[in-house]
Amino acid sequence: MTQESPYGFETLAIHAGAAPDPATGARATPIYQTTAYVFDDADHAASLFNLQDYGYIYSRLGNPTVSVLEERVAALEGGRGATATASGHAAQMLAMFTLMEPGASFVAANKLYGGSVTQFMRTFQKFGWDCEMVDVDDFAAVEEALKKSTVKALFCESLANPGGVISDLEPLAELAHAAGVPLIVDNTMASPALCRPFEWGADIVIHSTTKFISGHGNAMGGMVVDSGNFNWAQNDKFPSLTQPEPAYHGLNFFETFGDLAMTVHGHAVGLRDLGPTMAPMNAFLAITGSETLPLRMERHCQNAAEIAHFLNTHPKVAWVSYAGLEGNKYKPLADKYLGGKAGSVFTFGVKGGYEAGLQLVESCELFSHLANLGDTRSLILHPASTTHRQLTEEQQISAGAGPDVLRISIGLETAKDLIADLEQAMAGA
Amino acid sequence: MDHDAYSNSYIRDVLNSTKTVAMVGASPKWNRPSYFVMKYLQAKGYRVIPVNPGAAGQEILGETVYGDLKSVPEPIDMVDIFRNSEAAGPIADEAVEVGAKTVWMQLTVRNDAAAARAEAAGLNVVMDRCPKIEFARLNGEIGWSGVNSGVISSKRRRARA
Ligand SMILES: Cc1ncc(COP(=O)(O)O)c(C=O)c1O
Numbered sequence: 001m002t003q004e005s006p007y008g009f010e011t012l013a014i015h016a017g018a019a020p021d022p023a024t025g026a027r028a029t030p031i032y033q034t035t036a037y038v039f040d041d042a043d044h045a046a047s048l049f050n051l052q053d054y055g056y057i058y059s060r061l062g063n064p065t066v067s068v069l070e071e072r073v074a075a076l077e078g079g080r081g082a083t084a085t086a087s088g089h090a091a092q093m094l095a096m097f098t099l100m101e102p103g104a105s106f107v108a109a110n111k112l113y114g115g116s117v118t119q120f121m122r123t124f125q126k127f128g129w130d131c132e133m134v135d136v137d138d139f140a141a142v143e144e145a146l147k148k149s150t151v152k153a154l155f156c157e158s159l160a161n162p163g164g165v166i167s168d169l170e171p172l173a174e175l176a177h178a179a180g181v182p183l184i185v186d187n188t189m190a191s192p193a194l195c196r197p198f199e200w201g202a203d204i205v206i207h208s209t210t211k212f213i214s215g216h217g218n219a220m221g222g223m224v225v226d227s228g229n230f231n232w233a234q235n236d237k238f239p240s241l242t243q244p245e246p247a248y249h250g251l252n253f254f255e256t257f258g259d260l261a262m263t264v265h266g267h268a269v270g271l272r273d274l275g276p277t278m279a280p281m282n283a284f285l286a287i288t289g290s291e292t293l294p295l296r297m298e299r300h301c302q303n304a305a306e307i308a309h310f311l312n313t314h315p316k317v318a319w320v321s322y323a324g325l326e327g328n329k330y331k332p333l334a335d336k337y338l339g340g341k342a343g344s345v346f347t348f349g350v351k352g353g354y355e356a357g358l359q360l361v362e363s364c365e366l367f368s369h370l371a372n373l374g375d376t377r378s379l380i381l382h383p384a385s386t387t388h389r390q391l392t393e394e395q396q397i398s399a400g401a402g403p404d405v406l407r408i409s410i411g412l413e414t415a416k417d418l419i420a421d422l423e424q425a426m427a428g429a
Numbered sequence: 430m431d432h433d434a435y436s437n438s439y440i441r442d443v444l445n446s447t448k449t450v451a452m453v454g455a456s457p458k459w460n461r462p463s464y465f466v467m468k469y470l471q472a473k474g475y476r477v478i479p480v481n482p483g484a485a486g487q488e489i490l491g492e493t494v495y496g497d498l499k500s501v502p503e504p505i506d507m508v509d510i511f512r513n514s515e516a517a518g519p520i521a522d523e524a525v526e527v528g529a530k531t532v533w534m535q536l537t538v539r540n541d542a543a544a545a546r547a548e549a550a551g552l553n554v555v556m557d558r559c560p561k562i563e564f565a566r567l568n569g570e571i572g573w574s575g576v577n578s579g580v581i582s583s584k585r586r587r588a589r590a
Contacts, residue, residue: 019569019585020584047468050465052469071575071576082577249460251460256465260576264574266575267574
């Protein structure tokens, strides 16, 4: 079941998952830089391997620093549990690994981070997993795509990268549930400070903690958060959770662990057999970052709104796609799902197309030209030549990453300095 | 009692006031959920007495299995029910008759009518929960598996029992 906490979001951001260290009383979460953990005796070891007792065995499956971050993010999302991974991409792979089988398929929004498009459309094919991309603004198209008997999930981003597009989560959750499959939401760009997809019916949340949750551009990480609300036994689509698992002597995860099934499976099978484990050092950095998530998001959004307004009236700018601007198609969804905020990552087009865009990027002195987002520093990127370059031009345009598009991730610097930097860069463009 | 949302203190009181658990539907098979729960509760210091007519007279984890609750020759604090929601009804009534203090129905098991009867007789009732998960949640162990315990504290947690 989803967890409603009596505590406020800021309190959870600092305290959830992190009590003083039981052994030493250390108040900050220690970095448990260890590979393995001693067993008390052979029977204790057997209980742990059989999943009959709670405890650590080997850090590929679980680590005390990493599990603090897992509980932290689960609490911030109001979820039942979470599985940390080495990166956001690993989180997507791990979530799908639990749900999919060779020959199975899922439906995904066509406006996604370019790396996700490539992962879903090319690399997942090697596992025998098919992905059909649809415009999730078109409910009839989503409903039609979900009719295929092989479909196991619907996937979208709450606030989509790169375009300032927002998914209408509530009706999408209803469509997914009518088809007997979970709605999976990548909440990386909004972060739980702006949007909590479980409150709108989503079943699984994915994060690249690399981004706003860590927030300082210094630690890779991902997270699969389970709401605990989806009934995996309602149909026969999810045998990994509802059929006996031969690698655990016929254990049935849903029967044994109930609403913890997805989280236990994520560790005991997903991390154990695929191996994309988060490093304790990265977990420590993400834990530290998460403590200031609410404060940072507020300033990220405030700065981004100022810069979006500046660009929107600039003579060299052709258009700005920022859901916080009046008249933007997604403004009503920003009001509904993101508390009226619109994040700090958005796109704009410069007059003069591809060449002018590249030149602007290269002329920035304060904005860093790199492929990341959700950093304290402001970042700028030309997606068509970088993050989305693996895509066809048609895919680039449908993903909101056409040739004239620039993506910026607004950091925490002084807003007027960021405006001055863009002003001087555009003067040269 | 609101059976959709138990407070941490209610569950904690139930677990702290229990010493002996009669587990109805306990399985002798080591890979069944009831076996996991029995083994875990034993490790935490609870006496667990298995009840299962199909296995009466056998032993599970060092304890003799009884055919029904009334055959258990010792006082029972909690009856933990590993049966479906319908079967849980008469078992809850028997729990009242043998003088148990708590009726606990496992994950997915819920029988509101039986719960009301037991509560009217003065028993505590917990439904659709697992005592193993709840014990671990309230004692800082469940976070070890990435689970959201819902517990926040600035106190040093107890080390493992
Ligand atoms: C929305 C979104 N999802 C997923 C990812 C992948 O995360 P990672 O780079 O941590 O693998 C990214 C990274 O840019 C992203 O922006």
